[in-house]
Amino acid sequence: MTVFSVALFGAGRIGAVHARNIAEHAATRLKYVVDPAPAAAHALAARFGAQVAAEETVWADPEIHAVVIGSVTATHADLIEKGLKADKAIFCEKPIDLSMSRVDEVIEVVAASKHPLFLAFNRRFDSGILEMKQRIVAGEIGPLELVTVVSKDPDGGLPIDYLKTSGGIFRDMTIHDFDMARHIMGEDFVWVQATAAALCDPAIKEIGDIDTACVSMQTASGKIAVITNSRRASFGYDQRVEAHGARGLLRTENVPQHMLVAEREDGVRRAKPHFFFIERYAQSYANEWAHFVRVLKGEEQPSATGEDGRKALQLAEAAYRSLETGRRVAVSA
């Protein structure tokens, strides 16, 4: 069996998730960890028998088949371009860049390369979402009519300093939901309508951001998708998707922390959903990596590409324009 050697950029939280999945997959081996912070790089490398390396070592090593980009957003676009030039396949955390023009440049570079870029919209690989998409494609519920995405962050997850530079809720948080709605619907949206408010935290209002929102979208054929968001779910990470079709409904429920049920005089209690995305989506990261390995083997095309990143961003922009104008806004093609 071919074993693909992989270099990882970024030894932080998400880097550690990918390192583990690379090490555990029988067809991949973590060779290098690259990170400006040497202690983090060394600790992660040691755990999985990898070496700490400089960026140049990665580009120069012909044994490296693929790079995983889990470093800070500002580095993504450059690393993608350098990696493709060095003949590596690319696995990159979203977003490619916060600027639409820079995103467009990168998409062109990818188009000209023979190597794939997989953009890591990991939620597509949640076991429930994989099953949902497969059944929709198989026609289990007939033509789709209505897609609903509930997406709420756990309470207290985000410091205001982070939010200031986040680009706003639609670009930072709803971006996952725009992608999910497109992925499940399997059609592009042509109209966007948004309603929103800052209800959770006065600090969010002060910086001009919003924390509670509803976005409705419609495809050219009239199908409807609705996203509801909140920055504050007191009970954990609230992530549910529904696809309603002519012959049925597919819906995912939150994943409970454990399967204990307590029945007492004060009611029947179950576990809360997982609180944080690392636990909630642990399995989706592993599934995502297995997908990327199949891409490396030439068995599959990347599920999500630069173009998908770009389209999610367009929906975010349209949602902001709808908020400002009070109108249904056409999505620029």
Next chain:
Amino acid sequence: MTVFSVALFGAGRIGAVHARNIAEHAATRLKYVVDPAPAAAHALAARFGAQVAAEETVWADPEIHAVVIGSVTATHADLIEKGLKADKAIFCEKPIDLSMSRVDEVIEVVAASKHPLFLAFNRRFDSGILEMKQRIVAGEIGPLELVTVVSKDPDGGLPIDYLKTSGGIFRDMTIHDFDMARHIMGEDFVWVQATAAALCDPAIKEIGDIDTACVSMQTASGKIAVITNSRRASFGYDQRVEAHGARGLLRTENVPQHMLVAEREDGVRRAKPHFFFIERYAQSYANEWAHFVRVLKGEEQPSATGEDGRKALQLAEAAYRSLETGRRVAVSA
């Protein structure tokens, strides 16, 4: 114990539901059934030991405390006015009338009367919704931020001839959801946005109606409510409500037809939701009657009044204007 004697107008499907609840309640007795179809009137009266009577007998009988109006819509407004004049308390199925000006007239007559009008928005009395409202009022989830109403009719429920005269989905079906959203939110909505399409049935498109819709609304304080509708849920009656607040989420699930779970190689199967509103809301009709008895005893004010019917209708009108204009539409006060 006082036993209130009641006259029932309408011996059809909904009349039979009310007849049973009147008979079963220890504090009420069904004395008269009034219906233009003698066979239906006699059959229903016989089952619960009541008499068939003409309208005039009801108005003239001082023993009758209250009348239940479950006859066709066109008769509602007149029967309310006659009943109040004859010193009866009124329990009336919605709507009061399809014309807003006639509704306003009736509301004035009620205001001038010493007797109550209860407008039978029965879903408020669903056991899950009663519990939800009570907990919201008790502050269990803190201030509300987002209310979601999913409301879908079972597939094949409605003949096209009915739909032609229904007034359209927002006035006929969503009207219940507008009332539910107002009831749960406990605040009025000032803005309405709607997206909709005819996806289920070409016949619905032909008559200019829609069958799939999303309506978002916002209160003056910024709180958001979202309604999603479909005329076609293949699996039964899909009726779910969610209230998201600063300290938690309250949500109702569909009521399954039975509690059997089948675990086999092909998956884990449970019962579908009830298919039809008579089964789904059987308990809510009984609870509604118990509420009306407490109104008769002077223990409670009517949960829903003519004014509530009027406001639900205003939201329906605003939703239509939003569809036409593509704009966020202000609700007329």
Next chain:
Amino acid sequence: MTVFSVALFGAGRIGAVHARNIAEHAATRLKYVVDPAPAAAHALAARFGAQVAAEETVWADPEIHAVVIGSVTATHADLIEKGLKADKAIFCEKPIDLSMSRVDEVIEVVAASKHPLFLAFNRRFDSGILEMKQRIVAGEIGPLELVTVVSKDPDGGLPIDYLKTSGGIFRDMTIHDFDMARHIMGEDFVWVQATAAALCDPAIKEIGDIDTACVSMQTASGKIAVITNSRRASFGYDQRVEAHGARGLLRTENVPQHMLVAEREDGVRRAKPHFFFIERYAQSYANEWAHFVRVLKGEEQPSATGEDGRKALQLAEAAYRSLETGRRVAVSA
């Protein structure tokens, strides 16, 4: 349509349940209520348009097709015999009698009559159990191997004075579970083993009764059934049945009081099961009555007969002998 006239013996709690179901069923009419307590009889009769009558009136009235016996246990055997002699079909609450020899006499009288005796093991008519039995018979889970019955009374349901005369837990409470295990298994049991203790209440220990028990039983072909009992479920009425077969598992869950789910920082809470059998089994009583109407029409044989009552009692006796001897006990045929 034929409408069957019915006389009801017993205007107590269970009598009221039957009165309502008789009144509501389109094919039956409640004509007489018989009860030694005139006030109760009159109140119940008035509610459903029936007359209060003496026993003799019932036997003498040729219009009466059937009698429902919901009076105290000591009257059951005599009323069954008198009713059959007077040419009535019989619906009788269990047990026929506490003495096995009297039960045998009654079974002989029934055998010699052309009229049916239905013994009201109402749990067979729970919607989940009806569905379970039907699917087992249809072969949905293949041959049965293991049946499990969990049956626990709500805490605080029973006064010690009642328990003193109850005949003990196996004859009073487990009797329902013995019938359920036989009904679901569809085979008779040949061996019984029991383990038990008085853990809930010192008063129960003092009167020599037990309150926590496990009974295992085996059929001639080796199939196993297990009953677990407790007199004290703090959270309500705990009634669950599982049937495990070669190709799957069918199991019923408790029926929640409502469908509200509350998700907060302290967990996800749902409603408790119904607390009392009147609410829990309301639907089963209605279904049971519909079954009896089909028996009256000659469309079905009684689901449960005197023989079923007798066999459940035999299992109770065997369970007591197993407790005393510490042995597996053969069930007398």
Next chain:
Amino acid sequence: MTVFSVALFGAGRIGAVHARNIAEHAATRLKYVVDPAPAAAHALAARFGAQVAAEETVWADPEIHAVVIGSVTATHADLIEKGLKADKAIFCEKPIDLSMSRVDEVIEVVAASKHPLFLAFNRRFDSGILEMKQRIVAGEIGPLELVTVVSKDPDGGLPIDYLKTSGGIFRDMTIHDFDMARHIMGEDFVWVQATAAALCDPAIKEIGDIDTACVSMQTASGKIAVITNSRRASFGYDQRVEAHGARGLLRTENVPQHMLVAEREDGVRRAKPHFFFIERYAQSYANEWAHFVRVLKGEEQPSATGEDGRKALQLAEAAYRSLETGRRVAVSA
């Protein structure tokens, strides 16, 4: 932070599970893999940056703090003794040995050592069971009265050649459930009663084994535990535990493969439970390793010891004697 170096005996299925958990835990490092099959040893070692070594190298290396014994059963007792002698802490898969006298010898050697032996009853570390045990100890449901363990293997899991040498269902499969019942109850059992049959497979009957069983047990204070077993659950791995106490019920449900719900005309379907123990108990193995690390740090005592293995085996022996004699059997102390 101290990092403990670990040697792993056995590079098979369970060895791979432990290797991954050792590598992932920040406080442990996999240094050696020992296995008679060089290919398996090398593959596993390479994945986590470990070396393949001979047994003697492990004993001689003072850097090794602990050994994990995941090799075949026949090697367990010897490796435990050698490991303790070489000053290593021991993590050993159950059982210590199939012979009770050899188990007793090992328990004595452990007693004389200053190093701990942890016997890997991994189900104690299932997230639901951890939560259940903690809440019982905290008194959340009051004194226990009734513990129920449902434990069924997925259909088709075991070849008949394996079963021939397994020691029989009680020693091979129920052994986990005996430990679970003891662990949850927190008291020893003094009486055992068993009912069993070979219903699933004629081949199991031919080798004199059984495949469907019910075992009830009682503590000195009268508390009852019931285990039901089957070798054939068509829908996957059926593993549920219930603890009923004076103030409530704690119960674990099976873990579904994903959280998708499909609602269609043919019912509401969810995912089956995990089919195989590796997936079902993946989290419990990681939790078990985290526990062992706390044992290494001196923060906790081993949750399960040689004595626990011995007691589970005694219950298995008593269950066989009950089957043979048809009697309630006292457990030898």
